[in-house]
Amino acid sequence: MNCKDLLLKLSAEHSLSAGDYRYLLDARTSDDEAFAKELAVLLRKRIYGSAVFVRGLIEISNICKNNCFYCGIRAANTNADRYRLTPEEILSCAEEGYRLGFRTFVLQGGEDPLFTDAVLCDIIKKIKARFPDCAVTLSMGERPYESYAVLRKAGADRYLLRHETADKAHYERLHPKEMSFDHRMECLRELRTLGYQVGAGFMVG
Numbered sequence: 069m070n071c072k073d074l075l076l077k078l079s080a081e082h083s084l085s086a087g088d089y090r091y092l093l094d095a096r097t098s099d100d101e102a103f104a105k106e107l108a109v110l111l112r113k114r115i116y117g118s119a120v121f122v123r124g125l126i127e128i129s130n131i132c133k134n135n136c137f138y139c140g141i142r143a144a145n146t147n148a149d150r151y152r153l154t155p156e157e158i159l160s161c162a163e164e165g166y167r168l169g170f171r172t173f174v175l176q177g178g179e180d181p182l183f184t185d186a187v188l189c190d191i192i193k194k195i196k197a198r199f200p201d202c203a204v205t206l207s208m209g210e211r212p213y214e215s216y217a218v219l220r221k222a223g224a225d226r227y228l229l230r231h232e233t234a235d236k237a238h239y240e241r242l243h244p245k246e247m248s249f250d251h252r253m254e255c256l257r258e259l260r261t262l263g264y265q266v267g268a269g270f271m272v273g
């Protein structure tokens with residue numbers, strides 16, 4: 069099979085053998101890359117049409133206890149300018165966002181120990197009470213199952229947790245030894261079990 073045939077197969081079946089992926093990476097031409105983009109656009113249009121989905125992202129804190137090697141706000145980076153929004157500031161961002169037409173709010177932060185379950189639940193409940201037609205997404209990292217459960221009960225609809233890379237050895241090269249690939253995957257499974265809409269994802273480059 070040549071690259072174009074492999075791309076058609078990938079588009080239809082969503083997966084190739086490791087050997088086929090390697091062949092594609094090694095033998096592709098700029099024409100093949102353009103063809104891959106065309107196929108991706110066709111698939112995207114089939115599923116989403118031409119709509120644009122807009123999310124109101126509220127970066128609630130850049131304080132994090134972790135040290136992922138690639139991250140600008142890792143705990144060990146003493147040059148980062150740190151901040152944490154108060155619950156009132158977060159609600160005021162949501163208010164402004166609602167006025168501007170946003171109907172999904174993403175509360176995103178590092179793994180900041182001050183955003184306890186009680187603090188987050190209170191914020192989620194207030195957002196859902198004031199804006200019942202809005203979805204709340206959390207992007208607050210790895211937490212215990214019980215924490216995911218109470219946040220869901222408080223009204224959180226979605227959870228964003230990038231797995232960063234699906235290869236365990238690669239994951240271990242990008243993270244300090246305190247962090248675990250298996251635990252991250254377990255968190256994703258738990259979120260699914262609890263009925264969240266889950267967003268995962270990997271880094272490129």
Ligand code: SF4
Nearest residue numbers: 132134136139142178
């Ligand atoms: S957990 Fe997230 S915010 Fe914290 S260091 Fe890792 S990538 Fe950065």
